[in-house]
Amino acid sequence: MNLDIVRNVALRVARAASDRKAQDVKVLDMRSVSPIADYFVICSCDSMVHLRAVTRAVLEEVKGDDLPVKRREGADEARWVLIDLGDVIVHVFHHAEREFYDLDSLWADAPLVDWQAELGTAP
Numbered sequence: 001m002n003l004d005i006v007r008n009v010a011l012r013v014a015r016a017a018s019d020r021k022a023q024d025v026k027v028l029d030m031r032s033v034s035p036i037a038d039y040f041v042i043c044s045c046d047s048m049v050h051l052r053a054v055t056r057a058v059l060e061e062v063k064g065d066d067l068p069v070k071r072r073e074g075a076d077e078a079r080w081v082l083i084d085l086g087d088v089i090v091h092v093f094h095h096a097e098r099e100f101y102d103l104d105s106l107w108a109d110a111p112l113v114d115w116q117a118e119l120g121t122a123p
Helices: 003-019 048-062 095-101 115-119
Strands: 023-029 039-045 071-073 080-084 088-094
Touching (some): 003 039, 003 048, 003 115, 039 095, 048 080, 080 095, 088 095
Antiparallel strands (some): 023 039
16 A cells, blocks of 8 residues: 555544544554554543544544555444554544553654644644
8 A cells, every 4th residue: 555645544534533622642653663554543532422423533534545444443332442444553542541551652662743744733
């Protein structure tokens, strides 16, 4: 898959999550640290309703893309939803689960992508 397309999907997913008021939205460039995926998008939500809304927004954003949803983990009551787009993996967390699993520290060697600057949406 074309890396520009993959990166664009990661950026769009981050924006979709942010537009639904997800907090601490991060895009990690995983290419140099893991063969799992090219990018991780990680974000936090305040409540189960919020988590479901962010998940729906992400799924709506990628509907019809060249990166179809390969797998989705986490049902309606899950406090961590993982959306596997192949080259992009999206983690939508409830705050407590994000703190507990601490993927941010686990993958601290992965470069952060300034997705807001790249999309021209920086505050």
